[in-house]
Amino acid sequence: xxxxxxxxxxxxxxxxxxxxxxxxxxxGHISPGGGFSGGTIIASSLILQHIxxxxxxxxxxxxxxxxxxLIGFSLILYSLMKGYSFLSSQFxxxxxxxxxxxSLLSGGxxxxxxxxxxxxxxxxxxxxxxxxxxx
Amino acid sequence: MKLITSLPLIEILILFISAFLMPFVRKxxxxxxxxxxxxxxxxxxxxxxxxxxxxxxxFYFNTxxxxxxxxxxxxxxxxxxxxxxxxxxxxxxVACFSFFTIDSEIRENRIKLFYIMVNLLSASILGVIxxxxxxxxxxxxxxxxxxxxxxxxxKETQDNIKAALKYLIMSTIGSGLIxxxxxxxxxxxxxxxxxxxxxAILEDYTQxxxxxxxxxxxxxxxxGVKSAMFPLHTWLPDAHSTAPTASSALLSAxxxxxxxxxxxxxxxxxxxxxLVNQFNIITIILTLGCCGMLFGSLAAIFQKNxxxxxxxxxxxxxxxxxxxxxLGSPFGAAIAVYHMIGHAVTxxxxxxxxxxxxxxxxxxTIDNYKGLGHEMPITFALFTxxxxxxxxxxxxxxxxxxxxxxxxCIHLNQLLLIFVVLASxxxxxxxxFPIIINGFFGIENLKNKEYHSKKVETQKLLPxxxxxxxxxxxxxxxxxxxxxxxxxxx
Numbered sequence: 001x002x003x004x005x006x007x008x009x010x011x012x013x014x015x016x017x018x019x020x021x022x023x024x025x026x027x028g029h030i031s032p033g034g035g036f037s038g039g040t041i042i043a044s045s046l047i048l049q050h051i052x053x054x055x056x057x058x059x060x061x062x063x064x065x066x067x068x069x070l071i072g073f074s075l076i077l078y079s080l081m082k083g084y085s086f087l088s089s090q091f092x093x094x095x096x097x098x099x100x101x102x103s104l105l106s107g108g109x110x111x112x113x114x115x116x117x118x119x120x121x122x123x124x125x126x127x128x129x130x131x132x133x134x135x
Numbered sequence: 136m137k138l139i140t141s142l143p144l145i146e147i148l149i150l151f152i153s154a155f156l157m158p159f160v161r162k163x164x165x166x167x168x169x170x171x172x173x174x175x176x177x178x179x180x181x182x183x184x185x186x187x188x189x190x191x192x193x194f195y196f197n198t199x200x201x202x203x204x205x206x207x208x209x210x211x212x213x214x215x216x217x218x219x220x221x222x223x224x225x226x227x228x229v230a231c232f233s234f235f236t237i238d239s240e241i242r243e244n245r246i247k248l249f250y251i252m253v254n255l256l257s258a259s260i261l262g263v264i265x266x267x268x269x270x271x272x273x274x275x276x277x278x279x280x281x282x283x284x285x286x287x288x289x290k291e292t293q294d295n296i297k298a299a300l301k302y303l304i305m306s307t308i309g310s311g312l313i314x315x316x317x318x319x320x321x322x323x324x325x326x327x328x329x330x331x332x333x334x335a336i337l338e339d340y341t342q343x344x345x346x347x348x349x350x351x352x353x354x355x356x357x358x359g360v361k362s363a364m365f366p367l368h369t370w371l372p373d374a375h376s377t378a379p380t381a382s383s384a385l386l387s388a389x390x391x392x393x394x395x396x397x398x399x400x401x402x403x404x405x406x407x408x409x410l411v412n413q414f415n416i417i418t419i420i421l422t423l424g425c426c427g428m429l430f431g432s433l434a435a436i437f438q439k440n441x442x443x444x445x446x447x448x449x450x451x452x453x454x455x456x457x458x459x460x461x462l463g464s465p466f467g468a469a470i471a472v473y474h475m476i477g478h479a480v481t482x483x484x485x486x487x488x489x490x491x492x493x494x495x496x497x498x499x500t501i502d503n504y505k506g507l508g509h510e511m512p513i514t515f516a517l518f519t520x521x522x523x524x525x526x527x528x529x530x531x532x533x534x535x536x537x538x539x540x541x542x543x544c545i546h547l548n549q550l551l552l553i554f555v556v557l558a559s560x561x562x563x564x565x566x567x568f569p570i571i572i573n574g575f576f577g578i579e580n581l582k583n584k585e586y587h588s589k590k591v592e593t594q595k596l597l598p599x600x601x602x603x604x605x606x607x608x609x610x611x612x613x614x615x616x617x618x619x620x621x622x623x624x625x
Contacts, residue, residue, distance in 0.1 A: 050445045072158035079155065083148045086198040 009053045017045035025118035029107040035117025042118065043125035050126075050133065062129065068124040069085050074116045081116075139187050140196045143209050143219075143265050146177045146184075149256035154251045162245045162315065167234050170250040174227045181220035188216045189619075195267070210267035214472050214620045218264050218396060220512075221476050222389050224605065228598040229388070233381030234489050235595050236494065240379040245289045252289070253385065256282040262584040263393040269317050269405070270327045272397055274314060280306040280361065286382040287374050288347045298373035305360055305370040312357030319350045327351050329405045338408060347406070348526055351416050354401050362394040364457055365427035366419075368450045372434075375446035380490025382444060387449045388483035392475040395456050399468050402460065421461025425555045427454025439500045441489045444566060445482070448525060451559060452478045457537060458552075462543055469621035470539045476616070477532025477609055482526045488518040491599075495589045501570055508582040509575035514591050515574050516585050517599050522567040524606055527560045532606060535613040537571045565567035 021041035028034030050058045085108075088095065099106030140355070153173030191211035211219075230253060237246060255278060258460070262275035288299035321327060321338050323343045324335035333493050340347055360367045375383045411417055431451030438444040459471030488588070491514050492507065493499055509517040524531035537556055544552040573580055609616065 072155050076152055079148060086144055087141050090141050093222070093454050113285050123356075128456040 006052055010048055013130040014045050015050055016111075017048070018042055021045065021118070021122075022107045025114055026111070028114040028117065029110040030102055030104070035123050038114075038127055039118040039121025042122040044121070049127050050129070055130075058126075062126070067127055070124050071120050074119045078113060078116045078120070080085060081109055081113060090122075139183065140194050142180050142184055142187075143196060143211055143261070145200065146219075147261050147265075149176050149180075150254050151259070154254035154258070156246055157251050157254075159216060160247075163238075164242065167248050169232075170254055171227060171230050172267075173254060174223060174230060177261070178220065178223040178227055178466045179256075180224050181216070181388075184211060185216045185220050188213055207271045208330075209265040210329070210543075211265060214389050215264050217616070217620060218392070218472070218476065221266075221391070222260060222479060223257065225388055225479050225602065226253070226385065228385045228602055229381055229483055229487070231623045232384070232595060233379075234596040235592065236490060237379060237381055239494070239620075241289050245291070249286060249382075252282045252285040255387070256286065260389060261395045263397055267329050268327050269320070269329060269332075269395050269401070269494040273310070273313055273317055276361070276394065277310055277399070277512045279390065279393070281385055281591035282312060283307045286385065286478070287378040289382070290375070290377070290379050294373070295377045297368070298377045302370045302374040305367070309357045309360030309367075310354050313361070316350050316571050318359060319346055319353065322346075329400065330438075332405050333407060336410065336472070341411065347410075348414055348416070351402070351406065351414060353409070354398065355416055355420060358394045358401075359423075360459075362398070362456075363427075363450055363453050365423045365430060365450070365454060368427070368431070370444050370452075372446040373488075374514070376440060376442040376482060377399065380486060380493075382484040383446070384486035386488075387446065387486055388479040391449065391453055392456075392479060393614045395453070395460070395475065396472065399460055399471065401449050403465070403468055408463070410467060411608050417461055417463045419461075420457050420483055421463075423554075424457030424461050425552070426455045426545050428555060428559040429454075429562065432559055432566070436562065436566045438566075439502070441492065441499060441501055441504070441570075443484050444501065444539050445489060446483075448563070448566070449478075449482060452482065452525070453564065454559070458556075459536075459540060459543075462547060464543060464547060466539075466546075466621060467616060470536050470543065471615055472620055473532070473539075473613065474536040476522065477536060480602050480609060481521050481531075481533065484517060484606065485521040485525070487599050487602075488521065489512055490591060491591055491595060495591065504570060505573045505577070506580040506582075507589075508571070509584040509586055510589045511591055513596055514585060514599075516604050517569075517596070519571050519575075520603050521606070522571060522580065524610070526563045526567055528605065529538065532610045532613065534611055539617070609617075 021038045023038075024033035024041060025035055025038030028038065046058055046062065084093070087093075096108045098108050105111070150173055153169055157166050157169060160169055188211065193210070196209040198207045198209070233249075237249060241249060259275045263272055263279060266272045271588070280303075283512065284299050284303045287302060288296060297388065317327070320332060323346050324332045325334055326332045336347065345409075356367070363371045375387050378386060410413065428451050431447050431449075431454055435444050435447035435451065438447060445446035449598070456471045456473050456478075459467045459474060461467075492504060495511060496503055520531075524533040527534040527537045537560060541553045541556055544550065545555070
């Protein structure tokens with residue numbers, strides 16, 4: 001992919017896509033969207049980068065083994081948090097504050113869970129892409 | 136009390152979290168330790184649950200807020216607790232067996248993946264058993280489908296990938312059918328909780344008879360694909376025979392059963408015995424069960440490969456379970472559950488024995504096992520005991536489920552069905568006895584065979600011996616077990 005127009009446009013558009021993905025993840029609990037859709041958007045920006053600038057451009061910051069560990073870590077955090085919220089009402093453990101409805105920091109566990117889902121989905125979809133991309 | 140009711144969820148969480156911990160563990164040896172520690176913890180908790188159910192009876196667990204019907208609900212009755220602890224027992228022993236055999240069967244960097252899959256699979260199976268919410272059940276079924284394809288494909292040979300793809304496609308179709316069934320039932324009852332659906336159906340099922348019929352048909356075919364009901368079984372022999380030994384033991388012994396149990400839940404707890412008996416589907420399940428019993432055994436007779444033979448035998452044994460469900464009586468369902476337990480213990484032992492035979496002789500075909508009983512007597516003796524249970528020799532669980540199935544047929548005045556049970560047992564004998572007889576007896580067969588020459592390490596034999604011991608105990612205490620599980624299904 002040695003097209004100058006493509007390279008310049010991708011350079012410009014990648015941060016925009018990623019910002020949009022992060023927006024969708026963060027506002028998942030008060031507007032349409034959430035971890036899964038935001039995660040796929042971020043993964044699509046990584047895939048675009050991979051196609052235009054080659055494997056090395058992504059792999060300098062995002063290696064496969066590191067991504068797997070990131071997924072594992074996020075999944076552990078996710079299951080601990082979700083397990084806590086399932087079990088806590090039985091024992092009357094404290095809940096996180098729910099905040100003012102409509103503001104960004106509200107909804108208790110939903111925001112951190114959405115962020116974790118976003119990380120898991122973006123890593124997974126990018127790894128699935130690398131399985132099929134032959135170099 | 137509150138702690139005890141939340142134990143089922145803690146059990147599932149332990150298994151999931153241990154699976155996600157494994158990517159951080161470097162050495163393969165430590166991964167095995169993590170896997171089996173988590174399984175053992177869950178097993179201990181499951182024993183506590185069984186004791187609690189024995190003392191205080193069945194209980195519910197609501198996730199999230201306590202008094203709401205919106206959350207996911209788990210229901211733990213006698214059957215659930217018993218299935219849970221016995222399945223975990225079998226999984227632990229298969230995992231212990233795999234410690235010593237898996238290294239020679241799959242690539243070194245895949246071992247981590249295998250144990251992640253095993254833990255996820257056991258967690259999802261526990262979820263399917265416990266859940267009282269059909270959509271939650273669907274999610275766990277999906278996890279189980281993907282992970283069971285994973286433990287087939289870890290071996291990475293050509294046959295293996297082909298078999299796993301076939302399995303994946305078939306079980307995805309099954310999941311789709313189940314999801315459609317859930318959509319149908321949700322559209323006219325407005326609930327996903329099994330108890331609430333039951334109430335809603337009892338109130339006004341007369342208006343929705345066709346929709347109810349379609350729902351039952353969708354659930355039956357969808358879960359039938361996953362638990363290898365007769366005409367939908369085509370994925371099973373390939374997947375089970377090409378997988379590594381430990382995987383095929385797990386798949387055949389454990390993975391087929393929760394789906395059949397979920398069908399029992401749908402049929403008898405969600406829709407109810409009286410209502411189910413009004414539909415013809417129950418007769419269809421009975422007929423397909425009979426066909427599975429006969430054709431599974433008939434196909435097994437012509438198999439040369441020992442693992443394929445045992446896989447076809449699984450289809451026949453699943454036929455018994457569907458036969459029990461299809462009788463349409465509470466006791467029939469109880470026998471189906473008993474057969475699940477008995478078959479889980481026996482079939483895993485048989486698969487592990489066959490794995491050892493393949494490993495020691497280097498051949499997969501039965502013709503090469505002549506006189507093998509002289510060379511590896513203990514393994515072959517254990518294989519013989521397992522085969523006796525499959526055929527239905529008294530004391531063993533296979534005999535007991537066949538006996539009670541026949542008695543239940545007499546109660547229901549369907550005498551012809553006894554001949555099906557009898558014919559299937561005889562067919563079982565036709566393919567198991569030649570292996571045993573050629574293994575132990577015959578002057579031709581025993582020529583040039585040295586006694587105990589192919590020595591099997593003790594640590595590989597111990598799990599099999601424990602399973603066979605459990606099998607004999609299950610047979611001996613069958614009365615107590617049936618008393619424990621049958622009032623639940625009344």
